[in-house]
Amino acid sequence: MSEKEMVNVYILGKKYSVPSSLTIMDAMEYAGYQLTRGCGCRSGFCGACATIYRIKGEKELKVSLACQSKVEDEMYLTQLPFFPGDKQRYDVDELEPTAETIGKFYPEIYSCIGCNSCTNGCPQDLNVMQYIGYSQRGDLEKCAHESFDCLMCGICASRCPAGITHYQVGLLARRLTGKYIAPPSMHLANRVEEIKEGKFDTELEELMNMTTEQLKEAYNSRNIEK
Amino acid sequence: MYTAQMRELIKKVEKTRPERLGVDFPRMTPEEREAVLSEYHPDYSDKGFRNIKVGVNKEAKLPKELADLIEAKSRLEKEKIDLNQIDYDVDVLIIGGGGSGAAAALEAKNNGAEVLIATKLRFGDANTMMAEGGIQAADKEDDSPARHYIDVIGGGHYGNKPELVHALVNDAPGIIHWLESLGVMFDKTEDGTMVTTHGGGTSRKRMHAAADYSGAEIMRTLRDEVHNKGVEVTEFSPAVELLLDSDGKAAGAVLYNLETEEYCVVRAKTVILATGGAGRLHYQGFPTSNHHGATADGLVMGYRAGAELIFADTIQYHPTGVAFPLQIFGALVTEKVRSLGATPINIDGEQFVFPLETRDVEAAAIIRECYGRHKGIKTSTGSLGVWLDTPLIELIHGKGTIEKRLPAMYRQYKRFGIDMGTEPILVYPTLHYQNGGLLINEHGQTKVENLYVVGEAAGGIHGRNRLMGNSLLDILVFGRRAGIHASQKTKDITVKELSLEHVDFYHKSLSENAVQTDRVSPMLLPHYTHGREA
Numbered sequence: 030m031s032e033k034e035m036v037n038v039y040i041l042g043k044k045y046s047v048p049s050s051l052t053i054m055d056a057m058e059y060a061g062y063q064l065t066r067g068c069g070c071r072s073g074f075c076g077a078c079a080t081i082y083r084i085k086g087e088k089e090l091k092v093s094l095a096c097q098s099k100v101e102d103e104m105y106l107t108q109l110p111f112f113p114g115d116k117q118r119y120d121v122d123e124l125e126p127t128a129e130t131i132g133k134f135y136p137e138i139y140s141c142i143g144c145n146s147c148t149n150g151c152p153q154d155l156n157v158m159q160y161i162g163y164s165q166r167g168d169l170e171k172c173a174h175e176s177f178d179c180l181m182c183g184i185c186a187s188r189c190p191a192g193i194t195h196y197q198v199g200l201l202a203r204r205l206t207g208k209y210i211a212p213p214s215m216h217l218a219n220r221v222e223e224i225k226e227g228k229f230d231t232e233l234e235e236l237m238n239m240t241t242e243q244l245k246e247a248y249n250s251r252n253i254e255k
Numbered sequence: 256m257y258t259a260q261m262r263e264l265i266k267k268v269e270k271t272r273p274e275r276l277g278v279d280f281p282r283m284t285p286e287e288r289e290a291v292l293s294e295y296h297p298d299y300s301d302k303g304f305r306n307i308k309v310g311v312n313k314e315a316k317l318p319k320e321l322a323d324l325i326e327a328k329s330r331l332e333k334e335k336i337d338l339n340q341i342d343y344d345v346d347v348l349i350i351g352g353g354g355s356g357a358a359a360a361l362e363a364k365n366n367g368a369e370v371l372i373a374t375k376l377r378f379g380d381a382n383t384m385m386a387e388g389g390i391q392a393a394d395k396e397d398d399s400p401a402r403h404y405i406d407v408i409g410g411g412h413y414g415n416k417p418e419l420v421h422a423l424v425n426d427a428p429g430i431i432h433w434l435e436s437l438g439v440m441f442d443k444t445e446d447g448t449m450v451t452t453h454g455g456g457t458s459r460k461r462m463h464a465a466a467d468y469s470g471a472e473i474m475r476t477l478r479d480e481v482h483n484k485g486v487e488v489t490e491f492s493p494a495v496e497l498l499l500d501s502d503g504k505a506a507g508a509v510l511y512n513l514e515t516e517e518y519c520v521v522r523a524k525t526v527i528l529a530t531g532g533a534g535r536l537h538y539q540g541f542p543t544s545n546h547h548g549a550t551a552d553g554l555v556m557g558y559r560a561g562a563e564l565i566f567a568d569t570i571q572y573h574p575t576g577v578a579f580p581l582q583i584f585g586a587l588v589t590e591k592v593r594s595l596g597a598t599p600i601n602i603d604g605e606q607f608v609f610p611l612e613t614r615d616v617e618a619a620a621i622i623r624e625c626y627g628r629h630k631g632i633k634t635s636t637g638s639l640g641v642w643l644d645t646p647l648i649e650l651i652h653g654k655g656t657i658e659k660r661l662p663a664m665y666r667q668y669k670r671f672g673i674d675m676g677t678e679p680i681l682v683y684p685t686l687h688y689q690n691g692g693l694l695i696n697e698h699g700q701t702k703v704e705n706l707y708v709v710g711e712a713a714g715g716i717h718g719r720n721r722l723m724g725n726s727l728l729d730i731l732v733f734g735r736r737a738g739i740h741a742s743q744k745t746k747d748i749t750v751k752e753l754s755l756e757h758v759d760f761y762h763k764s765l766s767e768n769a770v771q772t773d774r775v776s777p778m779l780l781p782h783y784t785h786g787r788e789a
């Protein structure tokens with residue numbers, strides 16, 4: 030990969046020559062931008078860097094994460110640093126894990142016209158329309174798993190003719206699934222009780238009072254689970 | 256995509272794979288651990304450090320890049336800020352919108368306090384969002400907080416503050432329980448048993464995960480809850496200096512709007528610093544796994560205000576950062592990849608280290624393999640790395656395991672034409688975590704009255720080395736503790752006149768100690784040009 034090989038990119042329509050090996054994000058910095066918007070984790074986890082682009086001469090509009098994609102020659106790009114999505118406020122303790130709950134806060138899911146623009150726009154390759162479908166039917170667990178890898182970048186919502194904020198629907202479905210549908214962890218609840226009752230207090234107290242030599246001994250001879 | 260030359264080398268890994276499968280590589284003895292650390296760990300190299308000349312920890316050894324920021328002037332030196340013009344007047348100011356800040360906010364709000372979160376980028380653009388592997392808690396039958404305690408303190412080389420370790424391990428199951436009640440989707444079996452794995456240096460399998468989006472799942476849930484509770488959040492507004500009152504107690508901060516380039520004044524009864532780590536300082540030239548805003552701002556501001564640093568010379572290099580491809584150089588390959596069975600392999604196809612030594616030891620062993628024993632693999636960018644034999648995971652746990660349990664990792668490589676289910680990947684240590692920070696007690700308090708520090712900016716919990724999964728834990732344990740304490744305390748506080756005198760004082764002490772500089776700090780954001788000048 031030669032650093033010298035250059036390509037032309039058009040950032041907000043303005044042309045820059047940048048090394049072909051760079052990501053879109055790095056290319057913007059190479060061009061002289063100091064990023065505040067459009068850059069968060071730099072590793073594909075936060076969704077700050079959603080980018081929409083078209084290669085000159087092609088009809089298709091493409092999307093990607095600027096931190097996870099290489100520049101291409103003749104790329105016209107813009108970022109979606111913010112999207113005014115709709116986030117409803119709720120008290121998760123008061124909800125039931127049903128289609129009605131989702132429908133109450135986000136009734137627009139029922140206006141989906143099945144155009145699939147959301148799915149086509151997802152830089153994580155999630156089946157967004159499918160998970161909205163699950164939410165309509167009240168299959169929250171499926172909605173939760175299908176939407177699990179969502180970075181909430183907002184591209185899906187920006188393309189939706191029905192005004193759905195898909196990523197908020199997915200988030201609500203996941204919280205309801207995690208709280209009400211997934212089986213509670215009994216060993217966890219028991220341990221929390223034991224701690225409340227002070228079961229480990231003496232043992233911890235002893236450890237806190239040990240000398241470094243004693244701790245070393247305890248550490249180096251500790252039994253390790255296979 | 257691998258070059259033809261790299262593909263040739265992969266054949267050696269494939270050749271030895273059947274012999275290695277199911278064979279345990281021995282752990283190092285305590286003596287061997289010491290030896291590899293002192294010779295190869297970057298913390299042991301004098302070149303990367305210098306002693307600072309000012310402040311509470313005068314003479315202390317710090318990484319050079321951090322020392323430069325500590326021995327620098329305030330951004331406000333030449334600004335005229337009217338401290339009587341108060342833009343926000345709140346009970347609790349939380350600086351930093353990562354996991355620790357969010358946890359603190361929820362508890363403070365729950366206690367009835369008026370809370371403001373001020374953060375540098377978007378709320379959740381933070382190291383918390385990026386955590387992949389998981390979070391520790393001793394909640395299984397054969398485990399206990401005491402076992403967890405011993406792992407933490409041994410892993411930290413016995414420097415940890417006992418009362419902080421106690422709080423960490425004893426609160427841990429309660430934290431998981433709290434997250435479960437908020438709707439965090441942990442990996443569980445059908446009967447609700449948590450799916451847990453080992454991390455480096457753990458004696459029990461107590462790593463809880465949500466696939467390899469553990470931090471994202473926690474962060475987005477907490478963020479949602481903070482919004483639900485109506486906490487005010489101001490984004491793109493980093494703090495550039497703490498404010499004290501005329502009694503020298505913490506009383507707010509000056510924020511800088513990155514977009515309008517204006518300053519604003521926050522008055523608060525208590526202040527919680529939750530600004531996270533320092534990876535973007537690129538100590539000793541290492542790449543980093545950290546988010547864009549990890550520039551040690553909290554350490555700089557807190558130190559100027561009189562808070563004490565501890566173990567700030569101990570840096571965690573994650574053993575497995577991406578060494579290839581170039582585009583994601585330095586990004587993290589979660590430890591969970593090794594928890595699930597992948598092992599480091601050298602250029603000859605040989606395993607050379609137990610895969611789950613503590614991180615400092617594992618990283619040092621990889622550096623030794625590359626630069627001491629010259630058995631690293633040269634990538635097309637000229638840097639060295641070792642193989643991480645990921646196809647082993649599929650042999651051990653079945654085909655499709657990687658895609659199911661490590662979807663983020665799988666996707667990260669797939670985007671660049673590498674299938675880690677069938678091909679090994681190339682890794683090298685990356686700058687990952689700041690083990691130390693500003694010293695706190697079990698409520699998150701510093702020695703500066705009404706100033707709290709939580710999360711990665713805090714120090715003392717992990718001693719000289721943090722184990723995987725204990726950071727997500729500590730940010731929530733101490734975030735919540737500080738949120739509770741700081742909001743309770745506001746009831747007895749009346750803030751006196753706001754002041755920046757401590758900054759003038761700091762400037763004076765710079766010149767008295769012959770530090771001549773035109774550097775300013777905090778840094779706020781890194782500046783990259785990717786070789787444009789060259």
Ligand SMILES: Cc1cc2nc3c(=O)[nH]c(=O)nc-3n(C[C@H](O)[C@H](O)[C@H](O)COP(=O)(O)OP(=O)(O)OC[C@H]3O[C@@H](n4cnc5c(N)ncnc54)[C@H](O)[C@@H]3O)c2cc1C
Pocket residue numbers: 350351352353354355356373374375376377378379380381382383384385386387388389390391469470492493494495529530531532544545546548549550552553587687688709710711712723724725726727728730777779
């Ligand atoms: C890639 C990666 C993977 C990890 N994996 C794990 C894991 O599996 N398990 C584990 O336990 N730990 C893991 N860690 C470590 C852990 O995620 C972090 O240490 C922890 O989340 C830090 O939380 P925090 O709230 O202290 O800081 P952060 O989450 O980083 O939040 C700090 C916030 O403060 C903001 N900020 C910074 N400066 C200012 C300022 N001047 N003014 C206002 N705001 C400011 C930042 O922008 C950020 O939003 C990982 C870390 C990384 C980077």
Ligand code: FES
Pocket residue numbers: 067068069070071072073074075076077078079094095096097180
């Ligand atoms: S910057 Fe976070 S996903 Fe790209």
